[in-house]
Amino acid sequence: MTDTEVESLDSFRARARAFIQENIPPSDGYSFLGAASDEDELADVARQRELQRLLYDGGLAGIMVPVEYGGQGLTALHNRVLNEEIAGREIPHRLQVPTMTPCMTVLLDFGTEAQKKAHVDAILRGDEIWMQMLSEPSGGSDVAGAQTSAVRDGDEWVLNGSKVWTTGAWWADWGLCLARTNWDVPKHRGLTVFMVPFASPGLEMHRIELVNGSKEFCQEFLTDVRIPDSCRIGEVDQGWTVGQRWMYYERTYTTSPYTLRLQLRGRSAGPWAGMYPTLRRSGRLDDPAARELAGEGHALLLAMGQLSARLPQAMATGRMTEQAASIGRLMGAQLVRRLQTISWQLAGSSGGVWADDDPNAGVGTAYLSRQTGEIAGGTTEMARNVVSERVLGLPRERTMDKDVPFRDVPKGPTPRR
DSSP states (O other), X not given: OOTTOOXXXXXXXXXXXXXXXXXXXXXXXXXXXXXXXXXXXXXXXXXXXXXXXXXXXXXXXXXXXXXXXTSOOOOHHHHHHHHXXXXXXXXXXXXXXXXXIIIIHHHHHHOOHHHHHHHHHHHHHTSOOEEEEOOOTTTTTOGGGOOOEEEEETTEEEEEEEEEOOTTGGGOSEEEEEEEOOSSSOGGGSEEEEEEETTOTTEEEEEOOOTTSOOOOEEEEEEEEEEEGGGEESSTTBHHXXXXXXXXXXXXXXXXXXXXXXXXXXXXXXXXXXXXXXXXXXXXXXXXXXXXXXXXXXXXHXXXXXXXXXXXXXXXXXXXXXXXXXXXXXXXXXXXXXXXXXXXXXXXXXXXXXXXXXXXTTHHHHHHTGGGGGTTTSOHHHHHHHIIIIXXXXXXXXXXXXXXXXXXXXXXXXXXX
């Protein structure tokens, strides 16, 4: 092939299939170990770095990433083929979101040539894992209301503040951080995006234990954290331009052509895949009420599958605005919440009390934490606002901070350790 030729889908499928069958072992599902020991967690992360490097060495990493940054320079259709061929196999799922998207995609869109050459190839090799430093203790879903400050000091920036709900930050390498660089303009105009190494002096990390025992979520306290100006992404005070694209990539991660998706051949993947085994284990296969619940779950999964296929196509062809990604975000959150509820209902008493070796262990804690899917990645309330205002064209909700210098906007208390 010449530099201008693109590998045919048939050739790529044959190449991918041969490599996967020889090198990538089968998988029965997720390997998240959030409630396991730190040693097991770190071992799992190391394994997934190895898987990513294996794909990289086999020419199957970064399908749509330009060749000059370590990718394959192919198309979304090639990535779809790869997802089809790797179904039922182990994948480095921890490295897909948010490392590949939105972090890597933001770098590709807004990073300097030096930044892309330094980091994109390292991400594709599995050498760098990235997280989002977006949410703040006093900000809720108002990402643009960031109070973490960045002050210029010569060729460096000094960061102070706190970020929270950073999943997996304790074993990650870098964070993509939105910070306040100008307090005298309205909130959307005074933001800047930075790359922050988690090993930076002055960055203190606390882990947050959830109801299911997981300590995946972290809170970072930044005290005079110094980073060079070379770690700034985009123009100073223009971070919301970066942030809008960042939010788009975050909302479309389930259908992103930059990621691999964990899927089990012949059935849906994820925590809800245990719905039918749960039905069998509970001895309720002949129970009409239980069968109706299982049928509802199956119908919801089919609907989500169709929506996930329709939305990217509609946005790519211009029939729908990119803001329509919030439709998928909203539906996905509602789907997970309902399926986790159904699984708990099907499990019966073992959904509330179980032995350590009970196959239904985890169903109850998943039910208790089911609302997290409506918060992580931006709340469903925010998604509803986007759908109503930017997709349906309804009148915008009134805001009290429009055209007001951010310094003068009432704020919550400063977070403390």
